[in-house]
Amino acid sequence: MTTSQELLAPSRGAPSGTEAPELLRLEGLSTSFFTHVGEVKALRGIDFALREGEAFGIVGESGSGKSVTALSIMGLLPHPGRVTEGKVLFRGENLLGWNERKMRCLRGDDLAMIFQDPMTSLNPVFTVGDQIVEVLRLHRKISKKEAWERAVDGLRLVGIPSPEKRARQYPHQFSGGMRQRAMIAMSLACEPSLLIADEPTTALDVTIQAQMLDLMNAMRSRIGTAVILITHDLGVVSEVCSRILVMYGGQVMEEASAEDLFDEPLHPYTMGLLRALPGYGGKKRGQRLVPIPGSPPDLLRPPRGCPFVERCPRALRICRERPPRLYGLPRGRRSACWLHDDGAPEALRLGLRKGAIG
Amino acid sequence: MTVLGAGEKPLIEVKGLAKHFPVRQAGLLSRPRMLRAVDGVDFFIARGETLGLVGESGCGKSTTGRLLVRLYEPTAGQIRFDGVDVAGLAEREFLPYRRRMQMIFQDPYASLNPRMTVGDIVGEALDIHGLARGKGRLERVHELLGRVGLNPDHAMRYPHEFSGGQRQRIGIARALAVDPEFVICDEPISALDVSIQAQVVNMLEDLREQFGLTYLFIAHDLSMVRHLADRVGVMYLGRIVEMAPKEDLYAHPQHPYTQALLSAIPVIGGRGRGSRIVLEGDVPSPLDPPSGCLFRTRCRYAEARCAEETPVLTEIAPRHWAACRRFGA
Ligand SMILES: Nc1ncnc2c1ncn2[C@@H]1O[C@H](COP(=O)(O)OP(=O)(O)OP(=O)(O)O)[C@@H](O)[C@H]1O
Ligand SMILES: Nc1ncnc2c1ncn2[C@@H]1O[C@H](COP(=O)(O)OP(=O)(O)O)[C@@H](O)[C@H]1O
Ligand code: SF4
Ligand code: SF4
Ligand SMILES: [Mg+2]
Ligand SMILES: [Mg+2]
Numbered sequence: 001m002t003t004s005q006e007l008l009a010p011s012r013g014a015p016s017g018t019e020a021p022e023l024l025r026l027e028g029l030s031t032s033f034f035t036h037v038g039e040v041k042a043l044r045g046i047d048f049a050l051r052e053g054e055a056f057g058i059v060g061e062s063g064s065g066k067s068v069t070a071l072s073i074m075g076l077l078p079h080p081g082r083v084t085e086g087k088v089l090f091r092g093e094n095l096l097g098w099n100e101r102k103m104r105c106l107r108g109d110d111l112a113m114i115f116q117d118p119m120t121s122l123n124p125v126f127t128v129g130d131q132i133v134e135v136l137r138l139h140r141k142i143s144k145k146e147a148w149e150r151a152v153d154g155l156r157l158v159g160i161p162s163p164e165k166r167a168r169q170y171p172h173q174f175s176g177g178m179r180q181r182a183m184i185a186m187s188l189a190c191e192p193s194l195l196i197a198d199e200p201t202t203a204l205d206v207t208i209q210a211q212m213l214d215l216m217n218a219m220r221s222r223i224g225t226a227v228i229l230i231t232h233d234l235g236v237v238s239e240v241c242s243r244i245l246v247m248y249g250g251q252v253m254e255e256a257s258a259e260d261l262f263d264e265p266l267h268p269y270t271m272g273l274l275r276a277l278p279g280y281g282g283k284k285r286g287q288r289l290v291p292i293p294g295s296p297p298d299l300l301r302p303p304r305g306c307p308f309v310e311r312c313p314r315a316l317r318i319c320r321e322r323p324p325r326l327y328g329l330p331r332g333r334r335s336a337c338w339l340h341d342d343g344a345p346e347a348l349r350l351g352l353r354k355g356a357i358g
Numbered sequence: 359m360t361v362l363g364a365g366e367k368p369l370i371e372v373k374g375l376a377k378h379f380p381v382r383q384a385g386l387l388s389r390p391r392m393l394r395a396v397d398g399v400d401f402f403i404a405r406g407e408t409l410g411l412v413g414e415s416g417c418g419k420s421t422t423g424r425l426l427v428r429l430y431e432p433t434a435g436q437i438r439f440d441g442v443d444v445a446g447l448a449e450r451e452f453l454p455y456r457r458r459m460q461m462i463f464q465d466p467y468a469s470l471n472p473r474m475t476v477g478d479i480v481g482e483a484l485d486i487h488g489l490a491r492g493k494g495r496l497e498r499v500h501e502l503l504g505r506v507g508l509n510p511d512h513a514m515r516y517p518h519e520f521s522g523g524q525r526q527r528i529g530i531a532r533a534l535a536v537d538p539e540f541v542i543c544d545e546p547i548s549a550l551d552v553s554i555q556a557q558v559v560n561m562l563e564d565l566r567e568q569f570g571l572t573y574l575f576i577a578h579d580l581s582m583v584r585h586l587a588d589r590v591g592v593m594y595l596g597r598i599v600e601m602a603p604k605e606d607l608y609a610h611p612q613h614p615y616t617q618a619l620l621s622a623i624p625v626i627g628g629r630g631r632g633s634r635i636v637l638e639g640d641v642p643s644p645l646d647p648p649s650g651c652l653f654r655t656r657c658r659y660a661e662a663r664c665a666e667e668t669p670v671l672t673e674i675a676p677r678h679w680a681a682c683r684r685f686g687a
Contacts, residue, residue: 061551061552061553061554062551175639175640176640177639177640178640205414205415205578205641206414206578206580206619206622206623206624207414207618207619207622207636207637208640209622209624210621210622210624210634210636210637211636211637213624214634214636232551232552233624234552234626235623235624235625235626236624238624238625238626238627239624239625258627259627262626262627272553273552273553274626276552276553276555276556277552277556277581277626278559278581278582278584278585279581279584279585280626288560288563289556289559289560289585290556291553291554291555291556291557291560292553292554292556292557293557295521295523295524295554296551311553
């Protein structure tokens with residue numbers, strides 16, 4: 001058995017040095033909700049990719065499209081939502097072409113998701129142990145007894161005390177933090193290659209959140225599961241993820257390694273988000289925060305150009321007219337802003353201090 | 359920052375404040391058990407000062423705030439406002455004090471009546487306290503909306519037409535309508551996005567400056583509290599376990615709970631750091647709190663004595679109070 005000491009040892013994000021093979025790639029993914037007031041364009045051309053074992057973060061304010069991205073990947077979009085364009089390539093296969101039966105086999109097995117509210121994943125009328133057994137037996141040809149032992153092991157692994165006893169209890173007999181752990185145990189029962197966690201700690205106190213973040217780090221280094229961690233909390237992604245994608249208004253604004261993003265944000269939206277935080281960067285205690293004026297765009301009528309244009313202190317005329325492309329920048333970074341373009345006025349140009357624009 | 363001068367009275371002074379809720383449990387003894395939501399809390403707030411109140415969910419922060427404005431009747435204790443114990447006043451005698459203390463709520467969606475226009479939401483308090491009528495009322499409403507960064511046109515609209523940040527501004531305008539001296543902000547920014555949080559926080563700071571407001575600022579975002587407060591109190595299971603000027607509290611937390619709470623804050627650039635104190639388990643139920651020190655079930659320094667004696671708040675450094683036997687209490 002693994003001691004909690006080992007489990008809680010710090011882990012280091014993606015396996016260093018050698019590049020692991022690619023696991024998931026989104027290509028031009030667009031998703032809309034066809035509501036009675038019109039088409040809500042929740043996602044407009046999302047591109048990103050992650051490798052096996054990677055800890056990938058998605059951040060953005062509410063309504064930026066984080067959850068819709070996750071649900072689109074999982075094939076769990078609620079009515080009246082529909083993917084209108086693009087591909088979701090999982091190990092090179094486009095999941096959007098798969099039927100529901102095939103998707104159901106994949107979900108909970110190689111591809112798992114956890115939600116903000118653990119009760120959306122846990123069924124109140126079955127014991128926690130039985131629920132994990134059911135997931136295991138659905139995807140693995142193993143005996144009931146073996147599945148039960150594995151379920152108990154799983155609960156032990158996520159740090160639930162006396163797991164033999166707890167496995168026989170119902171979700172309501174668990175505290176909030178323990179439910180969250182049970183949900184993680186269930187989602188990891190089949191040792192998936194990818195776990196998508198949508199705001200898994202948002203409803204939790206910081207002390208319980210710290211337990212969860214440590215647990216996710218530990219499980220990742222143990223099972224080698226890749227994680228997409230979705231949150232609006234920049235501190236939370238920073239504690240877990242090695243690479244971060246910043247979304248806004250249904251589009252990708254910026255992508256960079258965690259170190260680079262916080263060290264030197266390149267997109268005006270990322271800069272604004274960080275400046276709004278107390279105590280970020282060189283901000284002295286007591287110094288005023290720098291808010292981003294205004295509020296996010298209405299995706300019923302998304303702006304024609306850059307989605308951030310209404311709130312951007314650096315906007316050019318072209319920003320209103322045409323959306324910028326995602327510019328590839330040094331150090332594997334990407335950023336969608338006209339100020340990276342060769343044609344942008346020299347004095348306003350945004351680029352890395354350390355390198356030229358690629 | 360305000361420090362109490364010699365002989366000066368604080369604006370708010372709370373002594374032995376308690377609120378026990380009766381909770382009936384199905385199938386058990388018919389006599390209700392007592393949930394000790396707030397259980398013997400002492401603090402003061404000087405005029406113009408901002409006191410931050412932090413702690414895990416359910417530790418009694420909101421209940422404390424609600425007791426101060428008498429949304430709840432206290433089970434025990436004194437609440438002195440400007441020298442007068444308002445806890446014992448009859449409803450009618452309390453009315454003038456109610457005008458002087460206002461509350462801003464966490465949920466900007468639930469706290470505004472969806473069927474009232476913004477103008478009426480803000481104007482309602484003026485009517486209750488008979489502060490303005492007719493044209494004067496309208497002018498005052500427009501002035502208040504301007505003060506929180508909204509415009510006069512907004513008076514005719516309904517809450518659902520506004521974003522979260524704008525709704526929170528409406529709530530603040532409503533609280534300001536009666537020229538309060540003391541404002542209790544119960545998680546006023548928790549429901550808002552980071553970019554909008556900064557807008558609201560800056561506004562609270564400006565209003566404090568302009569009108570010399572005194573705040574009780576309740577929040578679970580410890581970094582925002584650090585930004586906004588002068589002094590901070592840390593609650594656990596209905597009690598204050600540590601209270602200190604913020605520089606002191608954040609730089610030298612003394613109570614084991616405060617230490618764990620602060621070290622749990624996720625920090626930018628904190629990936630894989632090994633130094634965090636991770637608390638085991640959850641907060642015990644306030645229906646069945648531990649004997650002795652309430653924190654002992656999760657404390658890494660707990661020993662036998664902690665189960666027997668309840669530590670009391672002790673001044674361990676100038677203006678720095680903590681309740682733990684390690685400080686001789
Ligand atoms: N009206 C009520 N009846 C019974 N119990 C209550 C009532 N209001 C609060 N409580 C209980 O009192 C305790 C303290 O609650 P309170 O709302 O003050 O917590 P809090 O510190 O504000 O938490 P949060 O951070 O979640 O807002 C909790 O156990 C809560 O369930
Ligand atoms: N069921 C739905 N019906 C209509 N619009 C929706 C639905 N779910 C999400 N949206 C819209 O899609 C956009 C992105 O939402 P979401 O992905 O939930 O954002 P977040 O980044 O906060 O997770 C928002 O404009 C939201 O209003
Ligand atoms: S493209 Fe224009 S509006 Fe958008 S972030 Fe860049 S400068 Fe600002
Ligand atoms: S009194 Fe004992 S249990 Fe309580 S905080 Fe101090 S050391 Fe920990
Ligand atoms: Mg979401
Ligand atoms: Mg509360």
